[in-house]
Amino acid sequence: xxxxxxxxxxxxxxxxxxxxxxxxxxxxxxxxxxxxxxxxxxxxxxxxxxxxxxxxxxxxxxxxxxxxxxxxxxxxxxxxxxxxxxxxxxxxxxxxxxxxxxxxxxx
Amino acid sequence: xxxxxxxxxxxxxxxxxxxxxxxxxxxxxxxxxxxxxxxxxxxxxxxxxxxxxxxxxxxxxxxxxxxxxxxxxxxxxxxxxxxxxxxxxxxxxxxxxxxxxxxxxxxxxxxxxxx
Numbered sequence: 001x002x003x004x005x006x007x008x009x010x011x012x013x014x015x016x017x018x019x020x021x022x023x024x025x026x027x028x029x030x031x032x033x034x035x036x037x038x039x040x041x042x043x044x045x046x047x048x049x050x051x052x053x054x055x056x057x058x059x060x061x062x063x064x065x066x067x068x069x070x071x072x073x074x075x076x077x078x079x080x081x082x083x084x085x086x087x088x089x090x091x092x093x094x095x096x097x098x099x100x101x102x103x104x105x106x107x
Numbered sequence: 108x109x110x111x112x113x114x115x116x117x118x119x120x121x122x123x124x125x126x127x128x129x130x131x132x133x134x135x136x137x138x139x140x141x142x143x144x145x146x147x148x149x150x151x152x153x154x155x156x157x158x159x160x161x162x163x164x165x166x167x168x169x170x171x172x173x174x175x176x177x178x179x180x181x182x183x184x185x186x187x188x189x190x191x192x193x194x195x196x197x198x199x200x201x202x203x204x205x206x207x208x209x210x211x212x213x214x215x216x217x218x219x220x221x222x
Contacts, residue, residue, distance in 0.1 A: 001171065034208075038146075038152070043215060044152065045211070045213075049211075055211070085151075087152050089152075094168040095154060095170045095171060096157075098151055098152040098153065099151070100151045101152070
């Protein structure tokens with residue numbers, strides 16, 4: 001199974017801050033990675049697909065990069081509505097595996 | 108409107124069984140692989156399993172934590188996806204989401220409590 005190690009598990013940040021989250025895969029997964037946002041009592045929402053492609057309608061302050069085993073997700077200027085938990089998901093192999101999540105909280 | 112709606116969650120004792128249903132509408136269900144994903148209280152998302160679509164012979168995949176206990180099936184004539192959960196454990200307590208991860212379609216989830 002491919003393990004996804006996501007860091008940090010939580011962070012405090014202020015509006016306007018740049019936020020960076022990383023996911024490391026235990027084996028290479030090419031670009032088969034997605035990033036999700038989940039707010040309390042809401043369903044997950046995919047923000048990024050195939051490692052670096054922004055979903056339609058997602059603000060351009062969100063971006064991601066990487067391939068193989070190292071991936072990065074960035075929010076260039078944190079907005080109030082961005083406080084949420086973010087997850088990576090590898091879809092290269094079965095079982096699909098999520099990162100542990102990063103909870104972005106208000107500083 | 109594209110949507111999936113889960114039902115069937117509830118409280119069950121350890122060792123018991125429960126069947127979740129997922130009703131799909133607004134898209135061609137038979138063309139979609141469908142997944143079950145769960146989130147336990149205070150934990151992250153966990154992929155439970157997948158039913159591939161008709162063109163892939165409806166084959167299934169499961170997470171190691173549920174393999175042999177959970178079974179995913181579907182009825183394309185009724186646009187329904189199922190998750191049969193047997194030999195339930197306390198660690199199966201979670202909100203269970205029906206989803207198409209390929210198309211980013213998610214239901215609101217149904218809570219399963221094993222206690």
